[in-house]
Amino acid sequence: MDSTLFIVQLINGLQYGLLLFLIASGLTLVFGVMGILNLAHGSMFMVGAYLAWYFVQQTGSFAFSAVISAVIALLIGFIVERTLIRQLYRRNHLDQVLLTIGMIFVFNALQGLLWGNDPLGVDVPQALSASIPLAGIIEYPVYRIFVAVFCVVVAGVMYYVISKTRLGMLIRAGESNREMVECLGIDISRLYTIVFAIGVMLSAVAGVVAAPISSIVPGMGEHILITCFVVVVIGGMGSIKGAFIGALMVGLVDTFASVLVPELSSMMIYIFMAFILLLKPQGLFSS
C-alpha cells in the first residue's frame, strides 16, 4: 500500500470509528449509569434512520428532520424507560437480554408495518453534497467529513457535560454508587429516565446522520448492534472514554483488515476483541 492510499484508508477508518462511537456512546452510557444492557439499542439506530427518511420525504429539510427525529427518539426513550425498563433495575442481566430481544422483535415488526421492506435512501443535504479532491482521482465526500466532525463535537459535549455539569456529576455518582445519589436527595428514577432517553436519542441521532451514507433496510440495527458490542467491550463497559478509543480502534482494524487480510476481514474485529480481553478481561477502561 503506498502512502497516499494509506492516508486515505486512515481517514476512512477514523471516520467509520467516529460514527461507531456515536452509536456506542449511548449503549455504554446507559450501561454505565443504570447497569442496563440494551440489546434494542441497534433498533433505535434503525428507527432514527427511518424517521429521517420519513421526515425528509415529508418536509424536504434534512436539518428539520434530524431535530424532529431526535425529539421523537427522546420521547420513545422516555416511554420505554417508564413502562418497561423501569421494571428491570433489580433483575439480572438475563431478564434484560430477554426483554430487549422482545423489543427488537417489536421494533422490527413495526418498521415492516409502517415503512415496508424496500431499501430506502436519504439524499445528502444540498449544502454538504460536494466532494473535495483528495489524492489521484479519489475525492472525499464533504458529508462524511461533516459526520466525523459532528461525532467529535458530540464526544466533546458529552465530555463537557459529564465532567463539568451537575447532571454529569450525578451520572458519575450514579455509576459508582446508586445509594449515594439517593442519599443526596436526588430522585434517582428521574435521573435514570433522563439518561435512558438520552441514550436512545444518541442512537437515533446516529441513525439520522448515517442515513444519507447508508442504505436504510430492515435489520440494519442488529448488524450495527453487534459491532457496537465489540466497541464497548474493548473500551470497557460503561466508559465513555473507552467507547471513544474502542470505536476508533475498531474502525481502523476493520478498514485495514478489509484491505490487508480480506479473507479474515469480517472476523478480524472479533479476533482483535478476544485479544484485548486476553490482556484485559474487563476491557481497556473499565471502572
Add this chain to the structure above:
Amino acid sequence: MENNVILETEGLCKYWGGLKALDDLSLAFHDNQLHGIVGPNGAGKSTLLNMLCGHYKPTSGKILHRGESISSIKPYEFARRGIGRSFQKTNIYSNSTCLENCSVAVQRLMGGSFNFFRSRYSQKMLDEIATQALEKVGLGQRRDHIASQISYGEQRQLEIAMVLATSPEVLLLDEPMAGMGHEESQLIIDLLSRLKKEYCIVLVEHDMDAIFELSDQLTVMVDGQHLVTGSVDEVRDDPRVKEAYLGQGDEVY
C-alpha cells in the same frame, strides 16, 4: 508451653490507590489460641482478614503459613491449606438445608466432586461428618431445616459450622456476633471458648466484652497501622489504646 506459630504476616501492606488500608503489619498467630483484633471503623481489620484468607492480594509484604510464603497462591488454595473463614455479612447457601451447607464443605476433603453419576445423598460418612460439624456448634436439631428459615443467630453458627466442616487449623472469624442479641452472643462466646482449644482462631469483633473474655492475644489497630499487641490486660492498660479510642470517640468500652 509455647504454642506453634501457624500463620504470620511480615510487613503486610495494602493500598487502594493512594489510600493505605493496611500499612506494614507484622503479626504472628499461634496454634490453640484466640487472637483478637480490635480497632475503630476503618482500622483495616477486615482488610487484614480478607488478605489472610487470600481474598485480597497484598500490595507488599508476605503472608507465611507454617513458615512458607503463601502470598501469591490462589484464594481457594488458602482454604485447602486449612485456613477457613467466616464472613462479616452472613454468607451461606440460604436455599439449602443446614446439612447440605456443611456437606459442600465436607465434600472437598471426601472427594468425589467430579463424580457425575453417584448420588450426592448416598454416602453415610459424608453425612456423619457434616452432622458432627453441626452438632459442634449446637445446630444438631436444625440439620434438615432450610438455612434461610433458621434464626439469624443460628445462621451465624451455621457459618462457623461450615468452616469447621472443612477441617481447618485456622479460623478467621469476621464479627461473628454482629447484630446479635445478648443471649445469642453468649452462645457464640461459649462456642469459641471451646473451639480455641483446638484451633488457631483470628477474631475480629466489635463486642469488647466478648473479645476481652475470649482473647489470648489481642491486637489493636488504628488507621491501618499496628498499635499494640499483647495479652488482654497489657492492652487494656496501654495508654496509647485509651488515647486512640478516646480520640476517635466512637467506641466505648
Add this chain to the structure above:
Amino acid sequence: MKNKNKILNTALLGLSLVSLSTALVAAEQDPIKVGVMLPFSGVYGGLGEATRNGLKMALQEHAADLQGRTIEFIEMDTEAKPSRAPEIANSLLNKSHADFIIGPVHSGVAMGMIKVLKGKDTIMIIPNAGVNAATGPLCAPNIFRTSFSAWQPSYPMGKVALEKGFKKVVTLSWNYGFGQESLDAFEESFTSGGGEIVKKMLVPFPKTEFQSYLSEIGSIQPDAVFVFFAGGGAVKFVKDYDAMGLKGKIPLLGAGFLTEGTLEAQGDSAEGILTTLHYADPLKNEENQTFRRDYADKFGKPSDLYAVQGYDTGLMIASAVKALNGDISDQKALIHALENTKVKSPRGDFTFSKAHNPIQNIYLRRVENGENQVVKLAASALEDPARGCSM
C-alpha cells in the same frame, strides 16, 4: 397514505380471489394447491411480496386455462432464514400436500428447499434464487426455475466490456455464493476475450461499509469496475461510488440487480451505470406494456423484475394445467408439460433448458433518468451451461 393503499389493495385482492373461487365453486375437483415460500418480513420482504403479487395476478388472468380448477394458496414466510427452510418445505410437502411449491428468493433457502423437495411428489418452481447449483449439480426433474442462474446475467457483460474497449477490470461483490458465481461468469467471458481482472475483491456479507474498497479502486484506477450487489447493499454501493468521486471517471458495470428496485433510493448516483439482465422495466413488447399497466392498476404500485418472475411462474402453471386438461395427477406428464411450456413473458418469450432453467434474452441496460433503458440485446436466447447436471 402508502400503507392505506397497501391495506386497501390487499383487501381488494382478497375480494377478487373470493369472487374468483365462488365463480368456480361448481367445479368438482379439488383445488390445485400452490405453496408459496417467500420472505414476507426482513430485508427480502419487498421481493417476496412482489413475487407473490405477480404469481396471483397471472393465475387470476388465466383462470380460464385452469379447466375449472381453483387455486388454493398456502403462504409461508421464510424470513430468508435457510435453517428454517427444510422445515417449511416439509410442511408444504407433507402437511399441505401442495402440488406446486413456489420459492424462494434467497439462495441459501433454495438449498434447504431442494434438499427436502428433490425427487418428491411435487413441483418446485424457483421464481428468483439464482444459485447455479439448483439447475446444475442439484438439478432434478421436479425442480424448475423461472428466473435465471447466477451465470446468465453476468456472462454477457464480459463481452460488452470488451466491446467497450476495457482491458483491466476490478471485480467486486459480497462474499457469498451468488456474488462469486456472478463474478466468475463475468470473468469467464471477459478473460477468454483477452481482458484482465486486475483485482477481485470480496466484501463480507452483509457489510455495507465500502470506503476502504472504493479507496483501493481509486488507487488502482482500472478501466472499469464490475460488481454484484443487490437491495440495500446496491443502494449504498452506488451512492458511495459517486461520493468518492469515482463515478464518471471509472465506468461502473454490474449484474442487473445493482439497479433493480433500488433506483429511487440511489437517485442521481445511478445515472449511466451499465448492467445486464434478462429484463428491463421499459421493454417495448406488448406483454410487458400490458403487464405493467395491469399490475400498477391492481396493486397501486409499479411492477418490478420480481413481480415479472412471479407472474411468469403463474403463467407456467396455468399453461401446464391447460395442456393437461386440468388433470395434474400424473407427475411425469406434468413435468413433460412444464418442460415444453413456452412462456409469453413480459421479458420476451422464453423456453426451458434440459436442466429446467430459462433459455432467455439478456439485455444491456443503462440507467437514464432513473430508469433502466435498454441499450441493446446483449445475448439472445442464452442458455445456462448447467455444469454438473446429469439430467
Add this chain to the structure above:
Amino acid sequence: MLLNKRAERLFVWIFFPLALLMPMFLEQNEYYVNKLTTIMILSIFVMSLDYLVGKCGLITLGHAMFYGLGGYIFVMIAPEYEAVNFWIYTFYICAISATVAFVIGFLVLRTNGIYMIMITLAFAQMTFYYFSDSIDFGGTDGVFVYVKPETSIFGLSLFDLDNPTHFYYLCLLSLFNTLLFFKVLIRSRFGRLVDAIHANPGRTVALGYNIFIYRLVSYVVASALGAYAGYLFTLQYGFVNPSMLSWTTSGTALVMSILGGMGSIYGAILGTLVYEGLHYSLEHLTEHWLLFMGGLIILMVMVFKKGIAGFLEDLLEKRDGK
C-alpha cells in the same frame, strides 16, 4: 429421588409415553412427525443451555456456536459419499466440540456477568463469519449432507435415519437420555458443587474449591450436548447453514429456556414446545406475527418470571396446600 418436584414427575410421565405413541397417530402425516422431531432436537439444545444458564449461572449468548459446530464438524470430517457410523461420529463430534469448548471456555470463563454475555457472543459471531465466508463450506448457502450415517452397533441396526419415524425415535431417545443425564448430574456430588457455585460463588471459593474448573467442566459438557443437538438437526434434513450459528438462534433458545422455567431442565422441553407452537400458530394467523411474538416475550419477562415449570409447580403446591 431423581425427579424431586411433583410437576416434574407429572410432566415426564405424561410427555414421554405420549411422545412414544405419537407417531402412531401421525403415521399418515410425515409433516407432524418431522416437526415434533425438530422440536425434540431443539429441546436438547435448549436443555443444554438451560443447564448452563439456569443451573450454573453462566449466561451465554453464544451457545448457537456449538449448535452450528455440531453440523459443520460432521461436514468437515465425514466423507461426502459414504455412510459412516452414527455412534462413532456422535463420539467424534462431541469430543471435538468439547475440545473447542475447553479452549474457548478457558478464555470466556475468566470473565463474568455482562462480559461473559458479550464475549460468548463475540466468539459465536467469529465462527458465524468464518463459515459464512468460507467457500469450502458453501458460505451463506450452506452445505448438503448427501449420505446419512448408518446406526449399527455390533452389526445390529436399530434406526434407519432416512425414515422419519425412525429418526423421530432416535431423537426421542436422545432427548430422554439428555434429561436423564442432566438429572443424574445435578443429583451427583458434582451437581452439589454446581448448585453451590451458582448459589454463592464467593462462599464456595472460601471453602477451598477452584470454581473455575467446575464451571469449565459444565461449559464443556453443555457445549458438547449442544453440538450433538446441532448434529441431529443437520442429519434431519441433511443440510447445514451458517444461520444455525447466528446470535438470533442463541437468543431464541434463551427465550425458550426462560419460557419453560429457567434451571428446571425439563422446562426446556415445555418452553420449546410452547414457543414453537406459538410461532406456528401466530405465523398462520397473521403476517405480523413478529409483533405478537415480541409482545409475548416482553410480557413473559414482566409477569411470568418463573416460566411454565415454575407456574406448574406453584399450581400443584397450592393444590397440595388446600
